[in-house]
Amino acid sequence: MSRAQTTAGHRADTAPATERIGMIYARTTDGVIGAAGSMPWSVPEDLAHFKRTTIGHPVIMGRKTWDSFPEKFRPLPGRTNIVITRNEAARREMTAAGATVVSSPEQALKTARAAEGSEEIWIIGGGEIFDALADAASLAVITVINSAAPGDTRAPQLDSTWKSTMVEPANGWLTSSSTQEYRIELWEKN
Numbered sequence: 001m002s003r004a005q006t007t008a009g010h011r012a013d014t015a016p017a018t019e020r021i022g023m024i025y026a027r028t029t030d031g032v033i034g035a036a037g038s039m040p041w042s043v044p045e046d047l048a049h050f051k052r053t054t055i056g057h058p059v060i061m062g063r064k065t066w067d068s069f070p071e072k073f074r075p076l077p078g079r080t081n082i083v084i085t086r087n088e089a090a091r092r093e094m095t096a097a098g099a100t101v102v103s104s105p106e107q108a109l110k111t112a113r114a115a116e117g118s119e120e121i122w123i124i125g126g127g128e129i130f131d132a133l134a135d136a137a138s139l140a141v142i143t144v145i146n147s148a149a150p151g152d153t154r155a156p157q158l159d160s161t162w163k164s165t166m167v168e169p170a171n172g173w174l175t176s177s178s179t180q181e182y183r184i185e186l187w188e189k190n
């Protein structure tokens with residue numbers, strides 16, 4: 001049985017009917033989401049958009065994404081921060097810092113379903129966790145950065161079951177206060 005089937009079965013048993021699992025990330029036009037543990041661009045408007053979208057809902061991330069946040073900004077406020085690791089020492093450290101730490105992607109989803117605001121669950125990266133949980137998502141909120149910056153971590157591949165349902169702006173790009181061009185895309189899967 002595939003992960004998607006497992007998730008659907010689990011959802012039918014235990015989750016509210018309105019539950020929606022989304023991925024949210026920023027990527028370059030080439031699909032890069034990270035470089036050397038951070039994001040190789042600056043778009044403050046995207047950080048504000050990320051906060052507006054995820055606030056009040058559980059967020060699921062890998063340990064390296066947690067590590068990428070400055071200490072004073074983690075856990076992300078107003079959201080249950082669910083962090084996935086296999087490492088016991090990292091678990092203890094992150095728990096002490098206020099994360100809800102789990103040991104597998106499946107356990108992350110289960111924990112998110114029991115958290116406040118679970119009618120929407122946000123998978124926030126990085127690359128390993130998108131790969132592990134993309135099949136469970138039916139929504140992708142993507143900030144496309146008009147840059148060819150090189151990197152070592154890539155966005156998940158959205159196959160032909162995903163459809164583009166919104167692009168902002170419809171043509172061209174928004175311009176950040178940093179001068180970086182970007183746009184917001186919404187993709188949905190049945």
Ligand SMILES: NC(=O)c1ccc[n+]([C@@H]2O[C@H](COP(=O)([O-])OP(=O)(O)OC[C@H]3O[C@@H](n4cnc5c(N)ncnc54)[C@H](OP(=O)(O)O)[C@@H]3O)[C@@H](O)[C@H]2O)c1
Nearest residue numbers: 025026034037038062063064065085086125126127128129
């Ligand atoms: N552009 C964006 O929107 C965006 C969003 C998020 C992150 N990023 C970037 O992406 C990069 C980080 O992504 P990444 O792929 O390197 O790392 P990641 O997905 O954030 O975290 C990987 C870690 O998660 C844990 N993990 C992964 N699979 C697991 C499993 N099946 N069971 C238990 N634990 C598991 C492991 O932690 P342990 O090693 O502790 O066991 C692993 O090292 C950074 O550059 C970050 O800035 C970009």
